[in-house]
Amino acid sequence: MPESRTQRKTPLVLIVDDERLMRTMLRDTLEAAGFRVSEASNGCDALETIRQIHPDLVVLDVIMPDLDGFEVCSRLRKIPEMRHVPILMVTASEEREVAERAYASGATDFIPKPINAAHLRHHVRYMLRASLNVEELRQKEQRLAYAQRLARLGNWEWERGDDRLRLSEEARRILALADDVPFLPLTSYLERIHPQERDAIRRGLDQLWQNGPPLALDFRLLRPDGTERFVHGQADRIVDAGGEAVRLVGTIQDISDRKRIEEKLVLAGKVFENSGDMILITDMQARVVDVNDTFCRLTGYGREEIVGWSLGDLLSGQHDPGFYRHIWQTVTDKGFWQGEVWSRRQDGESFPALVSVNEARSEGEENGHYVFTATDLSRLKETERQLHYLSHFDPLTDLPNRLLFLDRLQQSLVGEKRHQGQVAVLFVDLDDFKEINDTLGSPTGDQVLQEVARKIKGCIRASDTVARPGSDEFAVILRELVPGGDAAAVAQKLLDSLATPFTYAGREFYITLSIGIALSDIDGTDPEELIQKAETAMVCAKEQGKSRYVFFSDEMNRQVQERLIMKTSLRRSLERDEFLLHYQPKFNSFTREFTGLEALARWQHPDRGLISPAHFISLAEETGLIVPLGEMTLRKACQQNRHWQKEGYQPFPVAVNLSAQQFGEKDLVDTVCRALGDTGLSPQCLELEITESVILQDTERAIAILKKLKDMGIRIALDDFGTGFSSLDYLRRFPLDVLKIDYTFVRGVVSSDQDAAIVKAIIAMAHSMRLKVVAEGVETEAQRVFLREQGCDVVQGYLVAMPVPPEDVEKYFPLAGGRRDC
Template sequence: MNEAALQQELARLRTELEALRLANAALERQMSRDAERTDEMLRALESHGNALREANQRYQSQSNFIQRVMDSTGALMIVLGPDGRLLRINQQCAQELAAVDAEPEPAVADAWLHPAERQSLAAELGSLPWPVHSALFETVRCRGDYAAEHRLRGRDGRYRHYWLKVSVQHNPQGKEEGAVICATDITVLKQQQERLRRSESLLKEAQHIAQLGHWELDLASGRLTWSEQVYRIFELTRTEPPHSYQAFLALVHPEDREQVDRAYQASLANSQPYDIQHRLQFADGSIKWVHERSQNYYAADGRPLRSVGTVQDITEQHIVDEQLRLAASVFDNSLNAILITDAKAHILKVNRVFSEVMGYKPDEVIGRKPNLFKSGHHGKRFYQELWSSLKREGKWQGEIWDRRKDGELIPLWQNISSVRDSEGRVICYISVFYDLSEQKQSAEHIHYLAYYDALTDLPNRQHFQERCEHSLERARRDRQTLALLFLDLDRFKHVNDSLGHPIGDELLRMAGQRLKDSLRQGDTVARLGGDEFIILLESHPSISDTEKVAAKILQALARPFQVQGHKLEIGTSIGISLYPDDGEDYTTLIKHADLAMYQAKERGRGNFQFFEAHLTERARERLFLEGELREALNRGELQVHYQPQYSLADGRLIGAEALLRWRHPDRGMIPPDKFIAIAEDSGLIVPIGEWVLRTACHQARIWAEAGKGFQRMAVNLSGAQIERSDVLAAVGRILAETGLAPQHLELEITETYIMRQAERNIQVMEALRNLGLTLAIDDFGTGQSSLSYLKRLPVDKLKIDRSFVMDIPQDANDSAITRSILALGHSLRLTVLAEGVETAEQLAFLQELACDEAQGYYFSRPLDAANFDGLIFG
């Protein structure tokens, strides 16, 4: 390298060295400045740290001061953070309240609240749009300041009552920083309040129970004040109290008012207590009794200042006193004997009736025991049960036999009651009793009347039913048979009606005796009523045995009875049912025996019939027809048809007989022989008969006024109509309603019914004939008319029964009977009409005998009104 190059290199190096020196100097200056800044910063940090330490010391000092302040108060202090969680509690709180588990989150004051109160706060708070840690805190935030009574859980797990005041805390900028709870234990206060409330309640209850109230009268101002109970006693509301003494007097009963005022004024004047009982009268007229007491207070100069007193409702006590006085009067004047003993059964007191019943004077029994009257009639067990009932139930009643002073045994109905004190100890026994002698005699008589027929001295229906049911129980148990015989007396009603009830009663007595004499030992006969009797055959009777008893009864009753100079022949019909073949209970057996008896009557009377199953069907059919017949008239199912009647002298149509027909909606035309008897038995014949008579009379007027020679309408009159209604009035009323002239009406009455009560029926017939109508004897020849009665009957016509006409002239007997009836009728100047003419031979025979009139199928079947018009107007 040359020197020039070397010089250049040295120059470059010197330049770089200078540059380095300058840079180093600059760096040293910068480092010097940075060191100064670092020292300044460190000094500042040290100063700030000192300030922080001083602030922390002040905060800790302030916190300790706050804690000391919180701990120095007797109340519980609780500080909550801005989210409602616990920040701080004082020492009192830590000592009194239960420890709160802060895991997994810091605890809230709600943990100390009673569960019911937590639920109540949460329910009132409702749903909020942010997380709720404490319902109490959120309630305080909503309300601002909060004060309420709550129960908080203590360290012992029990809840005590606290008064909580809670306020929300804000920083200077108004931001919520939390809340402070101050809780004061008021448990003792609550207990005192509860005791006071209970004490006041007990006082009110005591006053209410005792019906006692207090009042005060300020004599200077005249103002009267009352307690609540006085309002109840005087039945006033607090809006209407008497504010003065005079207003109070107005509530006193008018008759007691002057006495009350005089007593009170005297107490003021004499400085004496006021004590009086008087009445109150209310607007509705009701009355109460009250007891008033008062004490007066006076000034130093003797001036009365005020009166303080009580008023008590003694209405019940007054009633009790009256009742006691009444009880004493009742005891002395009772119609029953009364005996009172002490707890050891020593007699303390007896009344007047006791002496009359038992014969002892009071001084003869007082101090002694009731076993003085022991009769020996009862065993030891009887008295043991009596005393056992008294100890167990406090009473005993029943029949007891005692011995009077004169030694006579006497039945008594006795009621013994024990009287106990408030602790349940027996203090006395009261016995009330009366003599049963007359009642026993009456009871025996009543039993006889209840179970025996007074006329025949036989068991009655009730007695027979009980005996039969007992027999059925034995028969079921022992698998035996029984037989029931149901009977009534044939022709008894005729005897009763014609000869009178005394004769009928004597006949029933004699028939009952014959029945008793006809039975085996152990069998029972009873009278059910009227002329119906029933017999129970026990001891396993066979059908043969039953038949023999029935035949014996028929024979016994077939013999004539001599009753007060009358020779009476009646006979009987018997229906028989057997257990168990015909029924297993009393009701079924008696029903079936009754049905069998009617079957016996239908077969000619004077016989017996065993029950047959088909009779039940006939009974059902009868019940059905009776039920339907009751509605048939209202439903328009009944019709009247008319059978023409002709004069045999010239063949003219002269009249018609009205005949009842029944067209049932389901069964069609029902024959009269199936429902007329039902109508008569049920009484329906009366309204139905009047309807037929009214319909026939209305139609007869139309035909009679047509001028075609129609002379009369014949209408059957049932015996039941005469017996069960005022037939005379009914006929007169219907003639007036329809406007039919009486001479166009002919009433037909059967010969059999007329002869039941001939004398009575003759009077009825005469009254009917006096109306101007004509009368005919229907079915003549089938009854047993006496000629002496026949000539007295106020009739105009005899109708020969069709049973005599149907076989003439072939049957010599029927021809002779018909000839005799015609001769008898004509001799009595009566018109004679033949029923049931069906052939030309019958007509020719009747014309030959000069029979006046005829009707029957030979001339025409019965026609309805429209078709009958064809005969008249055609």
């Protein structure tokens, strides 16, 4: 049996496309985003592969030689395991007829060519997240449908492999059980059935597990006080996609007291009215019968106003008729549909909603109802869109920023490695731009940057990338170059594109460029390293007179050789205990009081002296020494903190960074416990800092580990926030205490509107989730004033205190009852 979707930790995506290059591009993009990928080169292979692997999502091309995408999609929907799996169709056409055929054949959504990698990753993540939410909703509504069909009386559930029944409140009352007894052993339940009916009940339940008919029996219950009650019992089974029973559900009704039926109807009404989701009920002709208060509140319609309306009066008009025909056909065939729909409020505003449709009709009944349950997705989508844009794009030029540029460079390097091609990175700097900005003003400077961005984009292909990583800096990725390809020709084209003068407000001036070039097959395949080498070459271009391009040279490569020497030396450093800790104080933004420290490792090299983490952390990660180095840092920080407390200083937290490799160790929690136990430090005096990349590697495992650490009393901080995925979902799910704003955003809060907007958004969002906010890298008083005005809780950086040895940091400490200010 293939691994089920719910058993997988990493989603599995099937790519179906007859073009090998397209399959490779899609695979590279999705694998770089953390997904598992399988491929099929045609429709027939896809149908066979799906029966073997049961993917979580299918990316399906429309135009294929044997079976086109529409036929493949239609056949997939006839496979039981694929009824609810999202299918993303890829098409070169955005015509309405193509969309209608895609939805009519069963597609969840479609995406046009050419495909934007970031858009594809976001689309796939959202469809998978929506699919999981819908699957959970489907299971809940399936149980609700059973309860409705069985009249919402006292009910019970019996899971396969368990020997207990889960009882509802009404069932416990009928059985005269205490309110705190949610479960009852099956044997105890059978013992309460009158002996004359006990065997019949037992046989009926056994047959039900074996696909026997549903039960509907009258029998007697013997209560502990000796009284006898007559009950009517019903039972049925819930099956999985393969038709195997996984749970029995049933009801028992005390038919000696019909009042219980009225109480259950009242309870059902409360559930309807108090639901946080919008609920709308129609008759079989799609006329509105009733809506709940949530529906009225979120749409603006009054109940009396729309009762009797046709459902078509509430449609947004943003879907074609084929989309709605597909919904109704699915409900008619299967009794259920779920998906994302654009709906309409009373004022005409359209909004996205996650909608499920259930047919509510008893067996053999001609008339029934349709129940629509909807969740408003507008705020979630808009928040995620804004945060994603602010974190990945430059608002002035609408180009990718450094973060997105790095991501695309990584994808390009992975793709070209497969095809033995070459990637070139061009680092472009505007010569003497500061003089233009100072002389003509920032508005003119902004116009210049926008015009330069437009001209650079006009010099490269659609498959290449141009970004704006800095104020007057641009970066370019040239893909699919053959080894030895002429990246210089593109650089010269950039220089020539600015040969004509700029004219603003009647003034004419020229802009020139200094360009540095690094090549993947010569200068390495690490994205950061390539950018650094290209930037180094750009500096050389400026030193040689500006308005030119320079390739990274062999002399510049000397730094790489130096790095290899450092790696060799690093392997012996831990054995020789050459590492020590410095501590950087943190202070309250408003009171300026000392609040704690961050422990930072330093390498006391025997020949080179004190080396900062910037020069050895990446080496430690490459050599695998980051794990023992992290354990050493944790133990020394705990030991030093405990020593300060023994010296009479008031207890305070010390923060220690956990690397991705260290977080991935199986015995991480035990390692932390040993460090605290051996040093005698209270868990409340330890704060562990993790990055976004750490918790996204294995989400469920990360949640479990962080909860264990949090339960011990340890504070959890999310470091470098804003430089990664920055998902609201994991902020909600993970047990965090502190959010640390990355210094790259803090550095620009005064000079960059984009960075200021990002920092404001992060602080507001964190406080709304009851998280403390720490800003690192604060170097100027203007930055501190801005952060204090935005409500940032704690600041850290060279402005208030530099990292110093233990003996030098003690001047900041408050003694018992005292305080220290920065």
